[in-house]
Amino acid sequence: MLLQAKVIVLKTKNLQLKTKNLQLKTKNSQLKTKNSKLNALAGKNTYFISDLHLGAKYMADPLERERRVCRFLDSIRDDAAELYLLGDILDYWYEYKYVVPRGYIRFLGKLAELSDAGVKLTWVTGNHDVWLFDYLRDQLSMTVLNGHTIVETQGKRILISHGDDVGVQPAMYRFTRWCFYNKVCQWLYASIHPRWTYPIATGWSSNNRTSRSSDKQHDIALNAASRLVDFSREYYARHPEVQAFVYGHIHIARIDRPDNMPPVIFLGEWISACSYLVLDTAGEFSLRYFEKQ
Numbered sequence: 001m002l003l004q005a006k007v008i009v010l011k012t013k014n015l016q017l018k019t020k021n022l023q024l025k026t027k028n029s030q031l032k033t034k035n036s037k038l039n040a041l042a043g044k045n046t047y048f049i050s051d052l053h054l055g056a057k058y059m060a061d062p063l064e065r066e067r068r069v070c071r072f073l074d075s076i077r078d079d080a081a082e083l084y085l086l087g088d089i090l091d092y093w094y095e096y097k098y099v100v101p102r103g104y105i106r107f108l109g110k111l112a113e114l115s116d117a118g119v120k121l122t123w124v125t126g127n128h129d130v131w132l133f134d135y136l137r138d139q140l141s142m143t144v145l146n147g148h149t150i151v152e153t154q155g156k157r158i159l160i161s162h163g164d165d166v167g168v169q170p171a172m173y174r175f176t177r178w179c180f181y182n183k184v185c186q187w188l189y190a191s192i193h194p195r196w197t198y199p200i201a202t203g204w205s206s207n208n209r210t211s212r213s214s215d216k217q218h219d220i221a222l223n224a225a226s227r228l229v230d231f232s233r234e235y236y237a238r239h240p241e242v243q244a245f246v247y248g249h250i251h252i253a254r255i256d257r258p259d260n261m262p263p264v265i266f267l268g269e270w271i272s273a274c275s276y277l278v279l280d281t282a283g284e285f286s287l288r289y290f291e292k293q
Ligand SMILES: [Mn+2]
Pocket: 087, 088, 126, 127, 128, 162, 164, 248, 249, 250
């Protein structure tokens, strides 16, 4: 009897040891994967783009623009550790529970390729691509952020935002933005057939861009830029650990270096200029233009 009990105890102990061994092996292989991912990212740059407005009706050749964006993504694939998409990437997008809008095939495929190649993707929603929920997030294994966030990349702490959620904004704009992000409003909107909402949303988006003269648009953008610099200054006073501010939204490509504070960077747009920002491994920012003509 005693011998039998001893055998059982020994068998159980053996089983426990085997389980522990298996757990250690799994942990080891997880660490190896993590390590190899980190090694693959070492020595690579961080890229930022915004305001591609893909699919916008007012673009002369939306498909050509999408192809150009794909050529850009190809060009950074082997050199990018991270890619930040700071909003208004798609001119209109609404993810329903069971279906998603048509279009953007090449672009989304290219993002999937980058993601599979190990490039870390982060998408901050803008005022045109608010309704990005779990579909693209899961399909592209990316992080989706709503509103301004501090991120750390290349050893730098950076505040990123599309630019529509910070600084002084008109009350009407703040109210519209609140509705856009409100779960009840989203549920009500999603319950209307896209046959009705799609033309209204895309028509509104295009009207916003084409109803004002380019001079007027430029004035509005310059005002918005100075409000964003003011916001950054105030934010930096409360959070001195921030080392840069990066915004989209205003369609101006510029690096501001105000006195006694970190740089404030505006990413520009891809309707005509095709600008993007690179943060290299030395921690230097540079604004560049893709296929500049
Ligand atoms: Mn915007």
